[in-house]
Structures are given as C-alpha cells and as structure tokens.
Amino acid sequence: xxxxxxxxxxxxxxxxxxxxxxxxxxxxxxxxxxxxxxxxxxxxxxxxxxxxxxxxxxxxxxxxxxxxxxxxxxxxxxxxxxxxxxxxxxxxxxxxxxxxxxxxxxxxxxxxxxxxxxxxxxxxxxxxxxxxxxxxxxxxxxxxxxxxxxxxxxxxxxxxxxxxxxxxxxxxxxxxxxxxxxxxxxxxxxxxxxxxxxxxxxxxxxxxxxxxxxxxxxxxxxxxxxxxxxxxxxxxxxxxxxxxxxxxxxxxxxxxxxxxxxxxxxxxxxxxxxxxxxxxxxxxxxxxxxxxxxxxxxxxxxxxxxxxxxxxxxxxxxxxxxxxxxxxxxxxxxxxxxxxxxxxxxxxxxxxxxxxxxxxxxxxxxxxxxxxxxxxxxxxxxxxxxxxxxxxxxx
Numbered sequence: 448x449x450x451x452x453x454x455x456x457x458x459x460x461x462x463x464x465x466x467x468x469x470x471x472x473x474x475x476x477x478x479x480x481x482x483x484x485x486x487x488x489x490x491x492x493x494x495x496x497x498x499x500x501x502x503x504x505x506x507x508x509x510x511x512x513x514x515x516x517x518x519x520x521x522x523x524x525x526x527x528x529x530x531x532x533x534x535x536x537x538x539x540x541x542x543x544x545x546x547x548x549x550x551x552x553x554x555x556x557x558x559x560x561x562x563x564x565x566x567x568x569x570x571x572x573x574x575x576x577x578x579x580x581x582x583x584x585x586x587x588x589x590x591x592x593x594x595x596x597x598x599x600x601x602x603x604x605x606x607x608x609x610x611x612x613x614x615x616x617x618x619x620x621x622x623x624x625x626x627x628x629x630x631x632x633x634x635x636x637x638x639x640x641x642x643x644x645x646x647x648x649x650x651x652x653x654x655x656x657x658x659x660x661x662x663x664x665x666x667x668x669x670x671x672x673x674x675x676x677x678x679x680x681x682x683x684x685x686x687x688x689x690x691x692x693x694x695x696x697x698x699x700x701x702x703x704x705x706x707x708x709x710x711x712x713x714x715x716x717x718x719x720x721x722x723x724x725x726x727x728x729x730x731x732x733x734x735x736x737x738x739x740x741x742x743x744x745x746x747x748x749x750x751x752x753x754x755x756x757x758x759x760x761x762x763x764x765x766x767x768x769x770x771x772x773x774x775x776x777x778x779x780x781x782x783x784x785x786x787x788x789x790x791x792x793x794x795x796x797x798x799x800x801x802x803x804x805x806x807x808x809x810x811x812x813x814x815x816x817x818x819x820x821x822x823x824x825x826x827x828x829x830x831x832x833x834x835x836x837x838x839x840x841x842x
Contacts, residue, residue, distance in 0.1 A: 448476070448594070448595070448596045448597070449596065449597045449598065450474045450475060450476045450565075450596060450598050451468075451473050451474040451475065451598060451599050451600065451763070452464075452468060452473060452474070452475040452476075452598060452599065452600045452601070452602055452759065453475070453476050453478060453583075453585045453596050453598040453600075453601050453602070454475050454476065454477045454478070454601075454602045454604055455478050455573060455575070455585065455601065455602065455603050455604060455605045455609060455610065455611055456477075456478075456479060456603070456604035456605035456606060456609060456611075456731075456733070457477045457478075457479030457481075457483070457486060457566055457568060458479075458486055458552065458604065458606065458731075459548060459551055459552055459555065459731075459745060459748060459749070460604035460730050460731035460732075460748040460749070460751065460752050461477055461479070461602070461604035461605070462477065462552065462555035462556065462559060463502075463503075463506065463555060463748075463749060463752050464602055464604060464730070464752045464755060464756055465477055465559060465564055465566075466506050466507075466508070466555060466558055466559065466564075467506060467752065467753070467756035468756060468759060469562055469564065470506065470507075471756070471759070471760045471763075471764070472763075473759055473760070473763055475564075475565075475602075476565045476567065476596055476598075477559075477564065477565065477566045477567065478567050478570055478573060478585060478587060478596070479566065479567065479568040479569075479570065480568075480569070480570055480571065480573060480605075481568065481569065482568050482569045483556060483566070483568050486552060486568075487549060487552055487553060487556070488549075489548070489549065489552075491547070491548035491549065491744075491745065493545050493546060493547040493548065493658065493659075493660060493666070494543050494544075494545060494645075494658075494742035494746075495512075495516075495543060495544040495545075495546050495551075495745070495746065496543060496742075496746045496831075496832055496833025497541040497542060497543065497544075497832050497833055498746075498749075498750065498833050498834070498835060498836035499544075499745070499746045499749045499750070499833065500512065500516075500543075500544040500546070501836075502749055502753055502836065503551065503554070503749075506558075507558060508551070508554045508555065508558060511550065511554055512544065512546045512550070512551075512554070515546075515550075515661070516544045516545060516546035516550075517544070517545040517546070517659070517661065518542050518543070518544050518545075519535070519542060519543050519544070519545055519644050519645070520534065520535050520536040520537075520542050520644075521533050521534045521535050521536070521644055521828075522535075522644055522645045522646070522647060522831065523642065523644060523645070523646045523647070524646075524647050524648075524649070524796075524814060524817060525646055525647065525648040525649070525693065525694050525697070526648070526649045526650070526810075526811060526814045527650075527694070528694045528695050528696075529694070529814075529818070530646075530694055530697075531814065531817050531818040531824075532644075533817070533824050533827050533828050533831070534824070534828070535828045535831070535832050538821070538824055538825040538828040538829075539825060539828045539829050539832060541828075541832040541833070542832065543742075543831070543832055543833075545658075545659060545660070547660050548745055551745070567587075567589060567594075569589070570587040570588065570589045570594075571587065571588040571589075572586070572587055572588040573585065573586070573587045573605075573609075573610050574586045574587070574610060575601060575603075575610060575611065575614040575727060578601060578614060578724055578725035578726050578727040579724075579725035579726070580725075580726075581726075582597050582598075582599075583597070583598055583599075583600070583601050583725070583726045583727065584596065584597050584598070585598070585601060599726065600726050600727075600728065600759070601726060601727045601728070602728055602729075602730060602755060603727055603728065603729035603730070603733045604729070604730050604731055604733060604748075604752075605733055606731070606732040606733055607717070607732045607733065607736055609733055611727065611729050611733045612719060612729070612733055612734075614724065614727055615719070615724045615727075616724070619721070619724060620719055620720070620721075620724075621719070621720050622717065622718070622719045622720075623716075623717070623718045623719075623720075624715060624716065624717045624718075625715060625716040625717075625790065626713070626714075626715045627673075627713075627714040627715060627716075627738060627793060627797070628673055628799065628800055628801070629653070629670050629671065629672060629673050629714065629797060629798075629799075629800075630670075630671050630672070630673050630675065630711045630712055630713045630714060631654075631656075631668045631669070631670060631671070631711065631712045631714065631739065632668065632669050632670075632671040632675065632677070632680055632685065632709070632710075632711050633666065633667070633668045633708075633709070633710050633711075633712060634666070634667050634668075634682075634685055634706045634708070634709050635660075635664065635665070635666055635706065635707050635708035635709075636664075636665050636667070636703070636704045636705065636706050636707060637663055637664055637665075637704060637705075637707060638663070638664075638665050638702045638703065638704045639662060639663060639665065639702055640657065640658075640659035640662075640665045641657050641665070641693070641697055641700050641701045641702070642657055642697060642700075645657065645658045645659075646693070646697060647740075647792075647796055648692050648693055648694070648796075649795070649796045649797075649810060649814065650691070650692040650798075651798065651807070652688070652691060652692055652798070653669060653670035653671070653692065653797065653798045654668075654669070654670040654692075654740075654796045654797045654798065655667070655668065655669045655670070655688075655689055655692040655693060656668040657689075657693070657697070667685075667689055669685065669688050669689050669692065670797055670798065671711060673713060675711060676711070677709050677710060677711055680709070682703075682705060682706050685706070685709075686701075686703040689701070712739065714738040714739070714740075714793065715736055715738065716736065716737055716738060716786055716789065716790055717735060717736040718734070718735045718779070718782060718783070718786060719734050719735065720775070720779060721775040721776075721779075722734045722751075722774065722775040722778050722779060723771070723774055723775045728755055728758075728771070728774055728775075730748060730751035730752050730755055730778075731747065731748030731751055731752070732744065732748065734751070734778075734782070735747060735782050735786065737785060737786055737789040738789050738790070738793045740789055740792045740793040740796065740797075741785065741788050741789035741792050741793075741830075741831070742831070743785040743786075743788070743789050746785070746833055747781070747782060747785050750778070750781055750833075750834075750836050751778050751782075753836055754770070754774055754777055754778050755774060755778075757770055758770030758771045758773075758774050759771070781834060784830075784834060788830040788831075795810055795813055795814070796810075
C-alpha cells in the first residue's frame with residue numbers, strides 16, 4: 448500500500464489531520480494501535496480555546512458542539528473565601544467552549560466514516576523506517592499478518608508513549624521536563640455542577656478544580672500526593688476534602704453523589720525538540736505534555752495539526768515547502784507559550800511540599816493582583832482563551 452501521508456495515531460490529533468487533509472484532496476492512512484472503542488472511551492479534557500472551536504467548526508465538526516456544548520465567558524479563581532472572576536468576553540472578546548474530548552473524538556470518527564477514511568486500528572508492532580529518504584515506510588502487524596505502507600510523509604500523532612518519539616536520533620532530539628510533586632485525583636459524578644463556570648481554588652490544603660461535562664455530569668479534582676492510590680480515596684473522603692478547599696458559598700451549594708469514574712493523574716511539563724526529522728513530523732503529545740491546569744493539551748494538539756495540514760497543502764498544491772521546513776519552529780513558539788502559562792498557573796494555585804509561608808504569601812499577592820488589576824486579568828484571559836490561529840486554506 449502507498450499513500451501520501453501515513454498518520455500514526457487515531458486520537459484527536461491524527462483524526463483531525465486526516466479530516467483536514469481529505470478536505471484539501473490529500474490522501475492519508477491512519478494507523479492506530481488501540482481499538483476505536485478504546486479511543487472513544489478515554490476520559491480527557493473538556494475546555495476548547497476559541498481558535499480550537501473555530502477550527503472544528505470550519506472542518507465540519509461543529510454541529511453537535513454548537514447544539515450541546517457549553518460556551519463559557521469566564522472562569523473563577525478562589526482563595527480562602529474570595530473569588531475573582533476572569534471575564535473573557537469583556538477583557539479579550541473571546542470565550543472557551545466546554546466540549547469533552549470524547550465528544551470531539553466521536554464527531555471525528557463519524558466524519559472519517561462518512562467519506563471512507565482508511566483507519567487501521569488494533570495494530571501491533573508499529574515501526575517507522577527510512578524517514579531521511581524519499582520513500583519512508585511504516586510497518587506493523589494486523590490480525591497476525593505483517594503489513595507495510597510506503598508514503599511521502601509520516602505524521603506522528605501517537606502520544607507520549609508512541610513510536611514516533613523513538614524515531615528521532617538521540618543526538619538530534621533534546622528534551623525539557625519538569626515533574627511536579629503532586630497529582631490530581633479526579634472524580635466524575637452524575638450531579639449538577641456547583642457553578643455555571645469553572646472554579647480554580649487555591650487553598651492551604653491544596654488545589655481544587657470544579658468543572659463539568661454537561662448539566663448533570665460534573666468533573667471535580669483535588670490535589671493529592673503523587674504516590675496516592677485511587678483505593679486510598681473513598682467517595683466520602685473526596686467530597687469532604689473538596690468541600691474544605693472551596694469558598695463557603697460554593698461548598699454549601701455542592702451536591703455530592705457516587706463517583707462513576709475516579710483516577711489520579713501525575714502532573715508534568717515536557718517538550719521534545721525538534722518536531723521534525725526528515726519526513727517525520729510529530730504533533731500533540733508525541734512532542735509535548737503540559738499539566739492540565741491551563742487546559743492546553745488538546746488545544747496544542749489542534750494548533751499543531753492546523754500548522755501541519757497547512758504545510759502539507761502548501762507542499763502538494765504549490766510545491767512550497769516553507770511550511771514543512773518551518774513547521775517545528777512555528778509550532779514550538781506556540782508550545783512554549785502554552786507551557787509557560789500552564790507552569791505559571793500550576794505554581795500559582797498548588798501547594799508545594801517544599802515551600803514555606805513566604806511562598807504562600809507570594810501566591811496570595813499574585814491572586815490579589817489579579818483581583819485588583821484589569822490588565823493582569825486581561826493577560827490571564829488572553830492566555831487562557833488561546834493565541835490566535837490562522838486557519839488559512841485548511842479552514
């Protein structure tokens with residue numbers, strides 16, 4: 448089999464890339480090691496930046512999002528019994544959309560099925576070959592049979608544990624990482640959200656986040672020790688801890704119930720440079736990981752894919768390779784801005800075991816600055832709602 452672009456990874460990044468390439472008349476094949484049912488079952492982030500929502504709409508994926516998604520014009524930052532609302536609409540004229548990654552993936556799979564995309568799932572032993580030559584190859588095993596696809600380009604969208612990262616020579620690849628000494632314990636419950644907008648809470652006992660999927664499905668998080676186990680946290684313990692970390696008015700409104708999903712997520716920042724080696728270009732978690740505090744993971748994957756799709760359009764439609772040659776530098780400029788914001792918000796809102804009362808006073812002073820300074824709130828809003836993204840011909 449031969450195609451123009453082999454996409455390794457059928458999650459949101461790989462699926463969206465296939466959708467954008469199809470719209471431009473560029474052939475692709477998706478290779479995914481998991482089943483489509485597994486990919487659809489993953490619980491992930493649910494905050495889409497303004498540019499991400501516009502990208503999905505322009506790609507023909509916005510109908511359900513417009514009907515069922517929950518647009519938000521702001522978020523609240525809480526500390527003690529104080530709340531600061533960051534008004535996105537007033538400060539920067541943008542908003543975010545609450546629309547879970549599972550729903551994004553469902554729409555993508557429906558779209559790919561509508562035009563007969565080639566999606567090879569449940570494959571094993573994926574390997575990348577000859578990326579520095581003119582005819583790279585991807586080999587894998589499917590249903591016990593060895594298969595090979597030759598192509599012009601390979602797009603690595605296979606996440607932090609995929610094979611794309613390993614295809615970069617060690618003397619070319621440089622990594623940057625920051626691991627945080629805590630995790631997030633997340634609970635999904637069939638209860639109404641405590642607030643119509645997200646609440647980020649900074650408390651001496653640790654961070655908490657109140658978010659939602661829809662009117663009767665809430666997603667809550669509390670900071671926990673990195674070594675904690677889910678079994679250590681009963682529902683009663685979780686709700687008690689969350690209540691203690693919220694302002695009194697919010698705690699009083701909180702409705703609790705049985706958890707339907709519970710997990711612990713470690714937090715880290717990670718960037719691998721460059722994002723291109725020969726005819727292999729990587730996007731999303733294959734190149735970078737951010738802590739979920741800033742809600743940037745899925746959004747960075749989408750912005751990578753938009754840049755990559757535009758570069759392929761320029762290459763095939765006009766013979767212009769500037770986009771491909773500059774892809775890594777352009778993507779990384781956006782990545783590092785998002786990494787900075789996610790790091791800053793994480794350090795602002797969490798309790799660090801090694802820090803003392805001085806550090807806590809600095810956190811409170813920064814929160815007070817946000818409460819009293821419109822320019823500071825505008826900077827927050829500008830970063831949270833996302834940098835502008837030129838959709839070009841892919842939109």
